[in-house]
């Protein structure tokens with residue numbers, strides 16, 4: 001199998017993963033050489049619960065930009081060693097790629113300079129002297145957009161479940177946790193039964209509603225530490241940390257009987273839907289992502305083969 005710990009991390013997902021259900025503390029990189037302004041901004045920003053990293057030169061700013069992982073950059077233009085514009089040229093590519101907003105702060109208000117900064121991809125231009133009320137609102141709005149974007153890249157739109165991208169990242173994380181600390185987890189694959197028939201009989205929109213109802217039921221039945229993902233089409237995956245396969249089975253079987261009892265209505269007909277499950281638990285000699293998926297998939301196949309609406313270990 002593939003070694004996961006040596007691979008390149010996905011910065012966007014690492015941020016999303018680290019937030020979890022907790023309140024995210026954003027890190028702001030402040031690059032400015034004005035001692036008084038820096039002290040004032042730091043205090044104001046920390047009061048809003050932002051974490052502030054300070055650089056008083058371009059060189060230090062660049063170093064911190066590459067070493068830490070700021071969620072936003074506040075950048076002065078007149079710096080002692082290089083111009084903020086030079087800094088901008090060096091960081092704009094990565095900042096755009098990782099959606100790190102850059103806000104220029106400057107006492108230089110010329111239209112040309114502003115145009116140039118905006119054309120490079122700077123988000124906002126804050127004139128000095130800084131009006132702190134305006135500045136704080138602007139920063140807050142930028143972070144709200146960022147949060148929405150972060151969510152949008154890991155959530156499946158139809159079902160609200162985490163998407164395949166997040167599935168992969170969660171798998172990686174849990175596997176590396178296991179290898180480090182022996183913390184086990186179970187993986188369940190859940191696949192709706194005869195779903196093609198539902199679509200064919202009642203139409204795709206009704207099929208979509210079934211997927212939504214199923215997802216809602218699962219999400220309301222699991223713990224906060226569990227991660228529910230849409231693996232693809234009408235197939236879903238559930239990660240259950242600190243849970244062995246036998247305990248995971250109880251969880252899935254409870255959901256299975258609740259789902260099978262749900263009444264759906266379409267075309268003046270009542271109908272019911274079931275799903276099948278396959279569960280596997282991570283073990284020392286079976287701890288590659290591909291192996292885990294393979295095992296859960298085989299168990300799922302056994303459930304299908306044995307008549308569906310059941311779960312196999």
Ligand code: GH3
Nearest residue numbers: 191192193194195196197199204205207208233234
């Ligand atoms: P089995 O019990 O063996 O799993 O049979 P099945 O019909 O559920 O499996 P199959 O793989 O043959 O069909 C899956 C169907 O799920 C086909 C596809 O059109 C449908 N599907 C996948 N994604 C969506 C979706 O987002 N919305 C709707 N309505 N249908 C979807």
Ligand code: MG
Nearest residue numbers: 033076078079
């Ligand atoms: Mg300056």
Ligand code: MG
Nearest residue numbers: 191192193195
């Ligand atoms: Mg199916």
Ligand code: MG
Nearest residue numbers: 191233234235
């Ligand atoms: Mg399927």
